Amino acid sequence: MTATSLEQQVLSIICSVFDAYSAVLFLPEEDDDACHLAASFSLGDSIITSAVIRPGAGLVGWIMRSRDTILLPNFDQRPSNLGYYADGAETGIKAFMGCPVPTGGVLCVDSKRQYSFSDKDLKLLHLFAELISRLQANLGGDDLAGDIPRYFAELGVIQDLRFRYKRWPVFLENFLLTMRDATGFEYCAFASLTPSGEEYCVEAESRPLALRDGGPALRPLGTGLVGWAFRDEQPVFVENDAAAAASALFGRVEGAPEFQTAICMPVMVNKSARGVLCLARKGAGAIDEGLRSFVRQAVDHLALFLENLYLRTRLKAFLPKATVESDGAHVFDPDLAPPSSREDR
Secondary structure, rough: OOHHHHHHHHHHHHHHHHOOOOEEEEEEEOOOOOEEEEEEEOOOOEEEOOOOOOOOOHHHHHHHOOOOEEEOOOOOOOOOOOOEEOOOOOOOOOOEEEEOOOOOOEEEEEEEEOOOHHHHHHHHHHHHHHHHHHHHHOOOOOOHHHHHHHHHHHHHHHHHHHOOOOOHHHHHHHHHHHHHHHOOOOEEEEEEEOOOOOOOEEEEOOOOOOOOOOHHHEEEEOOOOHHHHHOOOOOOOOOOOOOOOOOOOOOOOOOOOOOOOEEEEEEOOEEEEEEEEEEEEEEOOOOHHHHHHHHHHHHHHHHHHHHHHHHHHHHHHHHHHOOOOOOOOOOOOOOOHHHHHHOOO
């Protein structure tokens, strides 16, 4: 599969994940500061395949020049804002977002529906931009073709889980199984910090390892790779190291497999690590940047679910104590006011 066809496949997946109308990729021209349209995927046929944009020209040109992102959930239509549609076709676009490609160029998506894109979507778009950088650098070769559907199509599935399952145990179970299948790891688990902050609890697993008696598995906070991830609030990666990975995840667990590869990714809620996602496998293998980026983005979806769950819990606790003013507006009559109120006048 050539680089161009891989880029085309990435753009088609982007449109599917974001439910977008078009996705376009601009790459730098040789010996020039302009960028040409290198690949596109659209539900229509109005993309200008020969489009060339210079720095500062429209939204794409602004991203090129500033090397910054743009998110416009409610697109303000003006002539030549985008520059990759034929005359008149751009008027139907209602939402837009774009980001720079790390190795040069711009990746953009648009929609005919207002408020189609969010801040979380923009983070996800950055992940696709990183993937395109790998394509441009010729990293991964044929293996990358297999990564695309396994990693990035699954991000759309993970995004749907948040809307399909409202109960945390059901969502978590499906999330872990999706992560296991998407990455090819044999084991996937989630651990959460206890209220005391001195222990963590293994809540769920894709297969029995720590949870063998049906009850919660509690571990001291400094135990295993999970404890390191909680303590340092940084991801932990173990590659091709059986000694480290086997004793790593939760400390010593009787009968644990000889894992050689492991990932422990903190789940940040309210700017602190409230959970850790664990992935492990017995086979040796490198953890490349594509896999790391995928896990980070998947954990962002997990964190968003937890944030919403936290807010719902706080709201339920607050509402019984709240006093609702339902009597409407009150007319102030100075002649009927208490003496203290009249003196204040």
